[in-house]
Amino acid sequence: MLRRDWNLRRLRVAQGLLQERLALAAGIDRAYVGRVGRGSENVAISTLEAMARALSVPVAHLLVELDGEAERPASSKAGRKPAH
Template sequence: MDVRQTIGWNLRRLRVARGLSQERLALAAEIDRSYVGRIERGVENVTVSTLEALAGVLEVHVSALFQQVDAAAAKPAPLRSGRKPKAG
């Protein structure tokens, strides 16, 4: 797994663990949602500034995005699609 794929894997893992959609993460980090998707797929050369913005939204140190991925680990599960129910 190359570095771009490692960053993408960890970004998705952290995003899903916090229950954030790509759209919510992108909005909070002030980047385009499709860019988040490309980062998660490991096809984008992401800048340090963007990594800082994403890590800030996820409330982790930037180094968490570079954490080594176990080759046997299952791909992070996607979030359930659709809107969250309104709290009431």
């Protein structure tokens, strides 16, 4: 199975971003980010561009197809980060 929908989660978690932070930076709804990450939402190119900008990656990084042997990306740690 090709897992293109895992790219968003993989990139977001690698940068330590929660769905809420990514959504805020991209100007989209947090629940929508979750649905995209689960592959249950069709995404407009403009939304992909906004998420890619927020992640500081080319849009192509969100479209790469991972092979069936790719591991499911880790989840972010739950809860808010402490204020600095």
